[in-house]
Amino acid sequence: xxxxxxxxxxxxxxxxxxxxxxxxxxxxxxxxxxxxxxxxxxxxxxxxxxxxxxxxxxxxxxxxxxxxxxxxxxxxxxxxxxxxxxxxxxxxxxxxxxxxxxxxxxxxxxxxxxxxxxxxxxxxxxxxxxxxxxxxxxxxxxxxxxxxxxxxxxxxxxxxxxxxxxxxxxxxxxxxxxxxxxxxxxxxxxxxxxxxxxxxxxxxxxxxxxxxxxxx
Numbered sequence: 037x038x039x040x041x042x043x044x045x046x047x048x049x050x051x052x053x054x055x056x057x058x059x060x061x062x063x064x065x066x067x068x069x070x071x072x073x074x075x076x077x078x079x080x081x082x083x084x085x086x087x088x089x090x091x092x093x094x095x096x097x098x099x100x101x102x103x104x105x106x107x108x109x110x111x112x113x114x115x116x117x118x119x120x121x122x123x124x125x126x127x128x129x130x131x132x133x134x135x136x137x138x139x140x141x142x143x144x145x146x147x148x149x150x151x152x153x154x155x156x157x158x159x160x161x162x163x164x165x166x167x168x169x170x171x172x173x174x175x176x177x178x179x180x181x182x183x184x185x186x187x188x189x190x191x192x193x194x195x196x197x198x199x200x201x202x203x204x205x206x207x208x209x210x211x212x213x214x215x216x217x218x219x220x221x222x223x224x225x226x227x228x229x230x231x232x233x234x235x236x237x238x239x240x241x242x243x244x245x246x247x248x249x250x251x252x
Contacts, residue, residue, distance in 0.1 A: 043217050047210035053203045054249070056190035061160055062245050065193050068162030073235040075242045082110045085187050085246045090115065092185055092242060093122065093150050100125040100145065102153030102173045105215075106187050106251030112152050122150075145172060151181035154251055156208040157200035158193050158243065164232040165200040167208060169216075171228040178230055185242045189250030197231070204229065211252040 057065075066076035079085050089112055093099060099122040101113040108114075117124040125148050132141050153173060157165040164186065168174055177184055194200050209226045216224040235241035 043221065045210060045214040045217055045223070047213050049210040049252075050202075050206035053194070053207035054191055056247070056249055057193035059247065061193050061195075062190060062247060064160045065158050065162065066243075066245055068160065069158070069164075069243055072162040072233060073238065073241065074162070074164070074232070075239065076245060077243070078245045078247065080247050082246060082248065082250060085244050085250075086110050086112060086115065088244050089152060089185050089187060092183075093152075095121050096123065097149040098123040098125055099150045099152065100148035100176060100181070102151055102176070104154040104187075104251060106154035106189060107152060109250050110187055110246075112187065116152065146175040146180040147182075148176060148180075149182045151176040151184045153177065153184070153186055154192075155186050155188055155243075156192065156252075157203045158188055158245070159197055159200050160193065160195050161197065162233065163197050163200060164243070165197075165204060166230045166232075167204045167226050168228045168230075169212075169225040174228060174230045178232065181240075183240055183242070185244065187244045187246060187250070190245070190247050191249045192251070193245070201229075208252055 062078055066078050069076040079088055099116045101107055101116040116122055125144055129141055155164045155166045194203055213224045
């Protein structure tokens, strides 16, 4: 018997948004983020990104590795969940029953000591854009996490907020839709979009900009 075919996404990503930004563009974005209360560090590669992020997380703290291709590629998800240096909230969540313990899952997932994840666009004007089908990661990103660290590949840096929204619709969403169809057999959705333009709590928001292509 032939295996059932996996549905394919009909969306085509715009290759324009796969191109990495220049060093000057990345530095410009980092400077504007700093002006907006968001600590920004520029690193050359994923190995240095992993070292930098781990240096920002206190050992034994409760850490939630948010769903992210970038976090997986850098090795952060494995380090958070398997190293034993941190309390992995994702492992706690996986041990719960979604049907009977949904409220507990929401409480755990929305207020970690530290959340690590990524964004879909960073503007040279100092904005961060994050899109989600369900909105589950937007709570910790916007306020719930005591500290949040986003790892961002060079291709996600764009000039303006309008460019960032276009990147979400024309690049990140088609790729996520294809991933969701392969992984879950269902389409994704560009249902909720968070724009972070400033952080008023010192030390809470941190961005590690990596000068190589990571995630989508």
